[in-house]
Amino acid sequence: MSNVTLVDVFKHRITQKYLQRSGINHAVTVACYAYDLSLEEEVDPDLATKSALLHDMGHYEWYRDGKWDYEEYRRHDIHAIKGAERAHKLLIRLGESRTTAKEVSLAVLLHTDSYLPFELKGKRTALQEVVRKADEKDEQPQGLHHYKEMDKSEALKILHQLDLAVAKAKKMP
Template structure:
């Protein structure tokens, strides 16, 4: 049985603060993709969905002359590093198992290699690869995927459904 659900994670004030920057719609959509991909790949769906939900919580805003500057942001981007730290701290505060918090944090850290001077191709774990692919599936040019809107109540409804599906997948794995 899971200690912390996606809805628990989403409702926390820290998650609310940082998902406002990166986009609730994007985070919830990527969590849904991660569940599908995790089941296909034999990856723990709980770890995959939590990692996907939190993968961009390290985003920050970069403005130049009062206007969002995506290119400048990309040049100075360290969101995966900040996100990994925030995700770990958040999950520990929520009472999550320390091993789960560590695995989620690493998946958040390695969901992109845009901040690294080298590529991670072939070096990610299956969990980390699922999160990378789920994020990539929702991306749009110029970061537009971060600006799609989703009402919080709709996000909670979808995340509740994902929680039920994660529980079902865990049950089916235990029975097999």
């Protein structure tokens, strides 16, 4: 069992840097959805919540003439690729096992197929599908879900409770 918690992941300066771009509210909300879905789908809740928290850490902002250009962003989007790399490096730095870091990284990479020239339907693992579904539950048109606000202290409270729930779920037979 991992001793790297969601709170540990959230507090790291790299996570803080990239979650500012993709939205703390979205990341925390998707982690909560992933926890619930992981229990339903019998997926490791530790892997699911970490993957969900980090799923959009590859996002970047795309502006044209000083305004957010969602269509231009979608046309050039590679956030899942960048996010997978960042998530893996972050988790290794925090002392996570290589196996967990790889599983989380792959879930981040495959949480969407928007950047691929083909669909992943039917090709994802159960963990990857949980993260995809959790992300989809929080989506809003034009990427507005990335701009919902959440105070960092509120995020920490929610993630602490989620850490407790994950620990409890992992102890259950």
